[in-house]
Amino acid sequence: MPLLSRFLTAFLLLASAGCSLAPFKTEPPAPPPRTSSGSGPVIAEPPSVTSTMPAEPTVQAPPPSMPVPRERPKVAPATLSPASSALVNLSQSQRKKGDLPGAATSLDRALRIEPSNPLIWIEMGRLRMDQRNFAQAEAMGRKALSMAVGDSRTQASAWQLIADSLRARGKNPQAQEAMDKAKELSER
Amino acid sequence: MARRKLKPALRRKLQRGFAILALLGLLAVIVLVAVLDRRVTQQFEGRRWTLPARVYAQPLELYVGQDLSSVRFAEALTRLGYIQRTPVDRPGTYRRKGETVEVYVREFRFSDDKQAAQKLKLSFDGDVVTALTNASGTDVPVYRLDPVLIGSIFPIHGEDRIIVSPAEVPALLPEALKAVEDRKFDTHHGVNPLAILRALFVNVRAGQVEQGGSTLTQQLVKSYFLDSRRTIRRKVEEAIMAFILESRFEKADIMNAYINEIYLGQDGRRAVHGFGLASQFYFGKPLSELNLPEIALMVAIVRGPSYYDPRRHQERVLERRNLVLKVLAEQGVVKPAEAERAMKAPLGITDTAHRSANYFPAFLDLVRRQLREDYPEQALTETGLTVFSTLDPLLQEKAEDALSDELERQDKGSRKAARGLEGSVVVTTPQTGEVVAIVGGRRASFDGFNRALDMKRPIGSLAKPMVYLAALQSGSYTPASVVMDEPVELKLENGDLWKPNNYDRKIHGQVTLLRALTQSYNLATVNLGMDVGLGAIAKTYVQLGLDEAPPKYPSIMLGTAQLNPVEVAQMYNTLANGGFRSPLRAVRAVIDEHGKALKAPELEVTEAAPAEAVYTLDRMLIEVFERGTARPAKRSLPPNLVVAGKTGTSNDYRDSWFAGFSGGHLIVVWMGHDDNAPTGLTGTTGALQAWTRLMSSITTTSFEPLMPEEVEDRWIEYYSGLETSPYCSGSAVSMPFEVGTVLNPSLSCPPGITPEEGALMQPLPPDVPTEDGVAVPPAATEPSANLP
Numbered sequence: 001m002p003l004l005s006r007f008l009t010a011f012l013l014l015a016s017a018g019c020s021l022a023p024f025k026t027e028p029p030a031p032p033p034r035t036s037s038g039s040g041p042v043i044a045e046p047p048s049v050t051s052t053m054p055a056e057p058t059v060q061a062p063p064p065s066m067p068v069p070r071e072r073p074k075v076a077p078a079t080l081s082p083a084s085s086a087l088v089n090l091s092q093s094q095r096k097k098g099d100l101p102g103a104a105t106s107l108d109r110a111l112r113i114e115p116s117n118p119l120i121w122i123e124m125g126r127l128r129m130d131q132r133n134f135a136q137a138e139a140m141g142r143k144a145l146s147m148a149v150g151d152s153r154t155q156a157s158a159w160q161l162i163a164d165s166l167r168a169r170g171k172n173p174q175a176q177e178a179m180d181k182a183k184e185l186s187e188r
Numbered sequence: 189m190a191r192r193k194l195k196p197a198l199r200r201k202l203q204r205g206f207a208i209l210a211l212l213g214l215l216a217v218i219v220l221v222a223v224l225d226r227r228v229t230q231q232f233e234g235r236r237w238t239l240p241a242r243v244y245a246q247p248l249e250l251y252v253g254q255d256l257s258s259v260r261f262a263e264a265l266t267r268l269g270y271i272q273r274t275p276v277d278r279p280g281t282y283r284r285k286g287e288t289v290e291v292y293v294r295e296f297r298f299s300d301d302k303q304a305a306q307k308l309k310l311s312f313d314g315d316v317v318t319a320l321t322n323a324s325g326t327d328v329p330v331y332r333l334d335p336v337l338i339g340s341i342f343p344i345h346g347e348d349r350i351i352v353s354p355a356e357v358p359a360l361l362p363e364a365l366k367a368v369e370d371r372k373f374d375t376h377h378g379v380n381p382l383a384i385l386r387a388l389f390v391n392v393r394a395g396q397v398e399q400g401g402s403t404l405t406q407q408l409v410k411s412y413f414l415d416s417r418r419t420i421r422r423k424v425e426e427a428i429m430a431f432i433l434e435s436r437f438e439k440a441d442i443m444n445a446y447i448n449e450i451y452l453g454q455d456g457r458r459a460v461h462g463f464g465l466a467s468q469f470y471f472g473k474p475l476s477e478l479n480l481p482e483i484a485l486m487v488a489i490v491r492g493p494s495y496y497d498p499r500r501h502q503e504r505v506l507e508r509r510n511l512v513l514k515v516l517a518e519q520g521v522v523k524p525a526e527a528e529r530a531m532k533a534p535l536g537i538t539d540t541a542h543r544s545a546n547y548f549p550a551f552l553d554l555v556r557r558q559l560r561e562d563y564p565e566q567a568l569t570e571t572g573l574t575v576f577s578t579l580d581p582l583l584q585e586k587a588e589d590a591l592s593d594e595l596e597r598q599d600k601g602s603r604k605a606a607r608g609l610e611g612s613v614v615v616t617t618p619q620t621g622e623v624v625a626i627v628g629g630r631r632a633s634f635d636g637f638n639r640a641l642d643m644k645r646p647i648g649s650l651a652k653p654m655v656y657l658a659a660l661q662s663g664s665y666t667p668a669s670v671v672m673d674e675p676v677e678l679k680l681e682n683g684d685l686w687k688p689n690n691y692d693r694k695i696h697g698q699v700t701l702l703r704a705l706t707q708s709y710n711l712a713t714v715n716l717g718m719d720v721g722l723g724a725i726a727k728t729y730v731q732l733g734l735d736e737a738p739p740k741y742p743s744i745m746l747g748t749a750q751l752n753p754v755e756v757a758q759m760y761n762t763l764a765n766g767g768f769r770s771p772l773r774a775v776r777a778v779i780d781e782h783g784k785a786l787k788a789p790e791l792e793v794t795e796a797a798p799a800e801a802v803y804t805l806d807r808m809l810i811e812v813f814e815r816g817t818a819r820p821a822k823r824s825l826p827p828n829l830v831v832a833g834k835t836g837t838s839n840d841y842r843d844s845w846f847a848g849f850s851g852g853h854l855i856v857v858w859m860g861h862d863d864n865a866p867t868g869l870t871g872t873t874g875a876l877q878a879w880t881r882l883m884s885s886i887t888t889t890s891f892e893p894l895m896p897e898e899v900e901d902r903w904i905e906y907y908s909g910l911e912t913s914p915y916c917s918g919s920a921v922s923m924p925f926e927v928g929t930v931l932n933p934s935l936s937c938p939p940g941i942t943p944e945e946g947a948l949m950q951p952l953p954p955d956v957p958t959e960d961g962v963a964v965p966p967a968a969t970e971p972s973a974n975l976p
Contacts, residue, residue, distance in 0.1 A: 081251075081253060082251070082252060082253075082329050082330075083249070083251030083252065083253065083254075083329055083330040084330075085329070086329030086330050087330060094300065099300070101299065101300065101777065101785035102299075102300035102301065102785070104777075104790065104791075105298070105299050105300040105576075105776065105777055106300065108620070108776055108791065109249060109330070109332075111619070111620050111791070112246070112249065112617075112620070112622075113249060113251065113254075113330075115617065115619035115620055115852070116619065116851075124791065136790075136792060136793070139768075139792070139793045139794055139795065140793060142768075142793075142795050143768055143793045143795075146766050146768070146799055146894065146896070147894060149894040149895065149896065149897055150894075
């Protein structure tokens with residue numbers, strides 16, 4: 001009989017393993033703005049990144065950006081698409097519950113949808129702070145900065161993250177510097 | 189009297205003798221039963237814990253704005269075994285009507301959450317999802333489809349299975365098994381003497397062994413010990429063990445064990461056990477979704493998975509399936525009309541092509557290697573882990589097609605040396621460093637030599653960007669800097685004198701860095717590299733993600749370092765990721781059988797190279813497509829897609845490489861012969877062709893990194909590096925420079941010229957596109973890769 005009960009327990013465990021977790025909760029249905037694509041930073045001016053120079057330019061060619069402006073064009077603050085916004089919210093609630101692996105999965109999903117959105121990288125950095133992986137928290141902040149050129153609001157929160165990660169490692173002078181940058185950027 | 193006295197004594201003696209004998213016999217039986225009991229009970233209880241880790245692909249994410257058409261969505265559903273039907277009333281079904289799709293998504297336990305089965309409605313507008321709602325019409329922001337199962341990690345020649353709980357088993361299956369295999373299952377005690385007698389009778393009449401009288405319990409026991417010898421002793425042991433199982437366990441548990449245990453087919457070197465895996469193996473969908481003819485087919489296979497292999501003996505199997513259906517009707521398990529209808533159904537087996545489309549041994553190989561860093565082998569093959577990988581099944585299939593199409597084209601081409609080539613493809617998503625596809629050879633579903641990981645080959649001119657990165661990082665060079673493309677002699681480490689050549693055997697004199705890289709000039713690169721220093725060049729390999737720097741030989745400038753395609757992908761991924769290095773990963777999450785998250789490689793980024801230098805190098809690599817060795821690919825790519833990359837060809841055309849990236853994907857392609865024979869192909873005429881096929885067949889984005897803050901765009905002349913105006917020269921090209929860089933102005937066409945003035949000037953002809961340069965020194969510094 002103990003054999004039987006052991007077997008039954010094992011069997012029940014197996015059968016219930018598939019349904020012991022809380023059901024998937026979607027965020028309260030915020031009406032998503034269907035019309036706007038909302039994918040990532042909206043750039044005020046097309047970036048002159050790619051050389052789409054025709055091989056033989058003619059006078060009809062659109063005037064290139066000359067002389068090159070020293071001040072980089074201001075860029076509207078980055079925003080999250082409805083899908084990645086839902087995933088970032090989900091990851092935040094997972095973090096609050098202490099489910100850090102779950103939060104990482106949700107952010108992985110968001111990054112798959114919008115890999116160039118600096119806000120998701122900042123979230124990833126915040127998660128690394130919770131995981132006490134401060135070096136990676138800073139690296140995520142720097143990655144976010146590389147995607148937030150001209151977007152002072154996002155830059156400010158990336159510097160804030162970097163400052164926090166530095167302070168957590170006892171690098172107070174550098175943390176102060178990063179804080180100052182964050183402050184200066186948020187006042188722009 | 190004497191007789192009377194003796195008699196009881198003898199009787200007592202005899203009685204004692206018999207008693208001892210009986211006792212001994214009983215003892216022997218008890219010992220035998222105890223031994224068998226131990227064996228069979230342990231097996232029965234322990235069996236459920238030896239489960240190979242299951243590996244899943246990335247799930248398809250559904251959300252408004254997703255780049256997905258209704259047709260492609262329906263294809264993805266079909267791949268997962270979803271059935272198109274009306275009404276959409278149970279998990280695993282869908283209906284596509286024009287631009288809307290209703291789908292009943294299956295329940296699935298992801299690494300973070302169990303997603304319940306749910307009915308969804310999607311609207312499409314061409315290539316984009318415009319609405320995603322649930323059954324009550326509420327918007328759903330994002331939802332995952334259940335992912336494709338791409339394989340499991342089982343020991344060599346091992347068994348594989350997908351364990352199913354009774355709830356996942358269609359009620360019809362146990363009933364059908366009983367009706368066909370063991371009608372007295374519910375009442376017998378493990379053996380069915382009547383059935384054995386009947387079987388004996390049938391066999392004697394037929395003169396050979398045709399029908400087994402084994403109960404399901406006996407079959408289960410037989411399967412446990414994998415011994416199909418038909419000796420009397422085996423039979424007796426089997427019968428005793430069946431009896432023991434029956435007395436110890438409930439019928440329902442025995443039935444469930446049977447359903448998960450029994451052998452149902454062979455897939456290469458893995459044995460398909462249990463109806464859960466067999467359902468995936470034969471029908472490409474979960475057991476719970478099988479219909480009557482499909483269940484009947486599975487029951488038909490039980491009798492002889494090889495003799496009744498539905499992929500090899502279709503008619504024989506069809507006949508037996510219909511016999512099963514007939515029996516089911518006779519036994520009252522199904523209505524005769526139902527059975528009649530089911531008999532008309534085709535076998536419904538997924539063909540081998542489709543099956544292998546979900547079988548990716550080269551990718552699985554990388555998953556296994558990455559998991560071995562954290563888990564002992566036994567944990568992977570026995571403890572029932574679930575592994576969530578980064579594989580994109582659709583992209584994987586396209587990568588396989590792109591490579592095999594190109595190899596077939598070469599087979600039919602005029603170059604004899606390029607026939608029968610092998611190849612390998614690696615695809616990553618640069619920002620996150622996830623490996624989304626790996627092709628290990630021409631026959632992608634063949635689990636053999638994995639060229640993406642096990643083959644190291646000289647990378648040829650793929651090494652040049654490392655020279656130029658070292659130059660840009662040094663601060664002494666810009667894309668406009670002039671270097672000498674002129675003969676150079678170097679003393680090699682073995683004392684030989686090395687005199688590299690350009691591919692076109694010409695000397696181009698003063699060339700800009702930009703031109704030297706895009707045209708892959710060997711002499712200019714060597715002259716530049718000698719000035720920058722071999723130490724600095726070797727260091728870039730580590731910066732970009734190689735574990736070890738190559739030896740500091742001059743020949744590394746032209747690509748004698750031997751790398752495998754995954755290593756190349758790791759290095760170029762850092763270039764595609766703005767100088768951020770992310771260790772490539774094939775696994776996102778691992779959970780144990782209770783759903784608990786276990787250790788898995790995490791997303792990591794490290795600022796490995798200065799953003800300005802990498803950005804500048806990347807812009808130069810874009811020009812490889814505009815003016816350089818990859819220009820022939822331009823016409824085959826989508827017109828507005830911006831991509832960057834580099835060709836590579838090793839000595840004597842033995843290896844043809846291309847590594848290049850868009851905004852969303854990095855693709856590395858290698859083509860060559862396993863025996864290292866010359867291919868007659870350059871990077872341009874070989875690997876670039878397969879690369880272009882793949883890049884133009886996938887959904888991706890342009891490579892448009894943000895310009896770093898300390899950098900600005902200036903117009904220079906491609907040939908001279910002088911600052912110019914875009915209005916007067918066909919060779920004007922916009923390149924990034926550190927703010928404040930001093931550039932000499934062009935005399936004939938200085939920067940400030942107006943469009944009108946520019947129109948009066950004769951444009952210079954564009955550079956003649958060349959093929960990739962080959963000039964690796966004859967005495968290779970390392971022995972060539974010897975392949976099996």
